[in-house]
Amino acid sequence: xxxxxxxxxxxxxxxxxxxxxxxAIGILRLPDLYTRMHAASKAGTLGAGLLMVSxxxxxxxxxxxxxxxxxxxxxxxxxxxxxHLLARAAxxxxxxxxxxxxxxxxxxxxxxxx
Amino acid sequence: xxxxxxxDFAIAVALGLxxxxxxxxxxRIMRGPSLPDRILALDMLVNIGIGYIVIVAIKTGFxxxxxxxxxxxxxxxxxxxxxxxxxxxxxxxxxxxxxxxNNPEGEG
Numbered sequence: 001x002x003x004x005x006x007x008x009x010x011x012x013x014x015x016x017x018x019x020x021x022x023x024a025i026g027i028l029r030l031p032d033l034y035t036r037m038h039a040a041s042k043a044g045t046l047g048a049g050l051l052m053v054s055x056x057x058x059x060x061x062x063x064x065x066x067x068x069x070x071x072x073x074x075x076x077x078x079x080x081x082x083x084h085l086l087a088r089a090a091x092x093x094x095x096x097x098x099x100x101x102x103x104x105x106x107x108x109x110x111x112x113x114x
Numbered sequence: 115x116x117x118x119x120x121x122d123f124a125i126a127v128a129l130g131l132x133x134x135x136x137x138x139x140x141x142r143i144m145r146g147p148s149l150p151d152r153i154l155a156l157d158m159l160v161n162i163g164i165g166y167i168v169i170v171a172i173k174t175g176f177x178x179x180x181x182x183x184x185x186x187x188x189x190x191x192x193x194x195x196x197x198x199x200x201x202x203x204x205x206x207x208x209x210x211x212x213x214x215x216n217n218p219e220g221e222g
Contacts, residue, residue: 007117013121021135036142048187086150095150
């Protein structure tokens, strides 16, 4: 049982680290702030959350599992809030999306068409 | 491969991947090009820090590190909110002081 938990924890550690690396690559390579936000707030949160879940599997103790679940829940609740606040503030302050952005529903010209 | 060996191997590989991720995000923080990009990259850096702390908790066996990871997440969340309000506040001050159209590209 402990051996199986160690294997599961190891696999989850690897998956979480790979997701975090994918998020970092996305932050470096995507064209503007609003697309980079996708990478940071989805893949980044998933990476950190999977690492916490792997700790829960490794310890397999009630207090650690509960704390890890609380941590994952906290990450999943706060990441969209902070990303939305930052995107809203940046858009209001006039930071433009990249030229290749095709749908911009906050643009007043796009709203008048429908 | 025994379970302990596999876990040690996974931890070593994961630490390497996280170090690479931290390097890439630090490059984005240095390059900018705007203030919200840097704030976003700092937010991501906090996530990578949480990952580091959790992996160290698995490596050393001290479960107290989990509490530290959760507190770091809380601090990162509050910091991002404060930075977002700062971006908004800076824009408000600039638009009330000068009436010319604002163009924040290439600043900060």
